[in-house]
Structure formats: C-alpha cells, structure tokens
Amino acid sequence: MTHHGAELTMRPPGPLHLRLLRLLRDQGPVSRAQLSDALDVPRPRLVAELERLVAAGYVAEAGPAASRGGRRSTLVELSRHLRFAAVDLGATSIDVEVTDGRLEPVAAYSEPADIRSGPKAILHRVDELLAKAKIDGAYERLDAIGIGVPGPVSFRDGVPVSPPIMPGWDRFPVRDLLAREHGCPAVVDNDVNIMAIGERHAGVVPSVDDFMFVKIGTGIGCGIYLSSEVYRGTDGCAGDIGHIQVDAHGPVCACGNVGCLEAVFGGAALARDAAAVARSGASAALADRLGEHGSLSARDVGEGAAEGDATCIQLIRAGGQAVGGVLAGLVSFANPSMIVIGGGLAQLGHLLLAEIRSVVYRRSLPLATSNLPVVLTELGPRAGVTGAAVLASDLAFEQMA
DSSP: OOOTTOOOOOOOSOOHHHHHHHHHHHHOSEEHHHHHHHHTOOHHHHHHHHHHHHHTTSEEEEEEOOOOSSSOOEEEEEOTTOOEEEEEEOSSEEEEEEEOTTOOEEEEEEEEOOGGGOHHHHHHHHHHHHHHHHHTTSOSSOSEEEEEESSOEETTTTEEOSOTTOTTOTTOOHHHHHHHHHTSOEEEEEHHHHHHHHHHHHSSOTTOSSEEEEEESSSEEEEEEETTEEOOOSSSOTTOGGGSBSOTTSOBOTTSOBSBHHHHHSHHHHHHHHHHHHHHTSOHHHHHHHHHHSSOOHHHHHHHHHTTOHHHHHHHHHHHHHHHHHHHHHHHHHOOSEEEEESGGGGGTHHHHHHHHHHHHHHSOHHHHTTOOEEEOSSGGGHHHHHHHHHHHHHHHHTTO
C-alpha cells in the first residue's frame, strides 16, 4: 500500500484510464490527490475518469486516507473482483496462476508436462487447471489471460512461429483459442519476454529501463528491455540467443544448425554431456547418480558440483564461459544497465554466475561494464507467471476504454 508522503512511480504515457489503472495495480490504494499529482492531470478530469471507472466496476473506494488536517480524502483502489490468468509453458512444465487486480496470486498450480505432446493436449490441461481454480473459488470470470511459450511468437497474431522445440505448434491459434474458451481477451508472448516483464514488475530490476533477462533452461533465450519496453524485433524473435553459433564443430541443435549456444549448454545439452562423462568413468558422482536413476539432469550436475566433484564443476564452468562469450558481444552491442540470469539452470547458482560474470567483464568494453551488475533472478520460477499476469492486466486495462 502507498502511504501519504510516498512518492508514486510515474508510468509511461498512454490514455488516462490505462495510466490510472496501471498505477492502482502497481501502487495499491491511493488518494485522489496523489493520483492527480502522479498522473499530472487536472482534478476535475481525474474525478470524472474515476467516476466512469467506478461505474464500470473497475475501481472502488477503499476507505479514508491518512489525515492531512481538515477533511480526510478517500482512497481508491482496483476492484477486488478483477481476475487475471497467467500461464507459463516451459519445455517440461506448466505453471498457472490466477491473480487479483494487484497481481497477487489467489490460485497457483505447477506440474511437469512435455511441450512436444502438442498444443491440443497442453492447452487442454491449461483449461483443466483454470477450471479447477474456478471450482476452488478463485474466480467467477476472468478479465484476461496472458501466456508464455518456449519459442518464437508473432506477438501481433498471437501464434508461435516455427518453434524448434515445439513440434505441432507452428501458427497454432493459441490466443484465439484461449480467448474463445474463456470469454476474455488473451495475449501470447515468448517465455523469456514474460520472464523479463515479470522481473521488471516485481523482481530485481523495478527501476531499470535497459536490461537483459537471460533464461537458461532446456533452451536459452534473452528478453531485451529498451527504454522501458520489451524489444521484440520485427517478427517477434529478437533475443533468440540460444541459436547463436559458439562452436563451428559442435553438436547438432534442435534447429538443424551446428554448435548453437543452446546445443552446447542448454538443459538437454548439460544432461547429455553429464551422461557421457558418467559412462566414461571421469565422474564418480555422476556415475553413481546414473546408476541410481537411469538418467541424468542438470540438477544432478549441480548437486555433484556442490559436493565438490571436479568434472561437474568443469561442466558448469564451460557452459558459463559459452554463455558469457555470447553476452559479452551483446553487452558491447546494446550497452544494457543490468543482466539478470534466470531459468531452470539458474539453480546452478553462483558457480555459473561467477563464470558468466568473469567472461562478460573480461571481454566486453570497459565502459560498458564499469557499472554493469550481472545477477540471479529474484523471482526464480515465478518470473514467467508474474510477467504473464502483467501482460494480461495491461491488455484488460487497454480494453476498458
């Protein structure tokens, strides 16, 4: 909640109702006087806009403000009935949240899933989880849905486009299907973009206008924030750094090319390399785990490294060097003010982070790195659903004209 005397954050320009609703979403209940100051609009115009939004059921009064002497003003807040659905589809997982207008979760579900089982099966499961949330009393109706998918997206059309690890999803009408199924507007974006949006909203970079969010999971991608906006590129595939070549003689990638960053050090690549090392006998820790579980994952490498296994440490360091080399080029090119590392492999922690940092600082221009923090995500696995909820709320607010 924002109290009297707290400075309200200015939002980017836009229609008054959109700026007003975003401010109430991000700041909580505030007085009319504070709103008028923060939005820089005359009081009569603000009061008329608020009356319109109260009548439409989007804004409500929230009790008296702290006294400044004289008559106490009334706080206003977003309607407590607003509900947004946020969906983060990973290569191997589904995360679903239903949030209130302040984007606080009122229901949350996470489960393993294989994105390769196709759009009908995966989206059917999303529908089932949202139906469960409704039965559990989380909402009566949804105001908007935001969803992130692990591949390139045409943001304009609301469809995935030739996603390398999502067979059967090319041009599938994800947005239109969800909107029809749930009777509300929907928005689709790339998973790393929604993670960047989530981190900007509630994580480590709330006041940073130019940053990169690097997701290292099954795949590797980069959400790019420039001048307070996500930069998606002409066709929606900006930031697809997992397919930058780092080894001309490296392994074949899911995209069909050779030696892509993702093929050298994504989650699947790390599991592949760990299995090869375990079978060669170079790592007792990995050999033991392979014998116990029958397969290996990035988590096994992380646990082996934590136990001091030299081969596991070397696997993580090599991956960090590959990621750092790509990021060093991007830093010299785009000069961001921060890099945030997230995704499943961020759980490899400070060993990975230290290696990425050392390469970025060593290989980028000194001016670009003199005050460049490279940090781990604060939101962890919630970055994606948080960003999807921000996108959903923005979409709903835009359509509340």
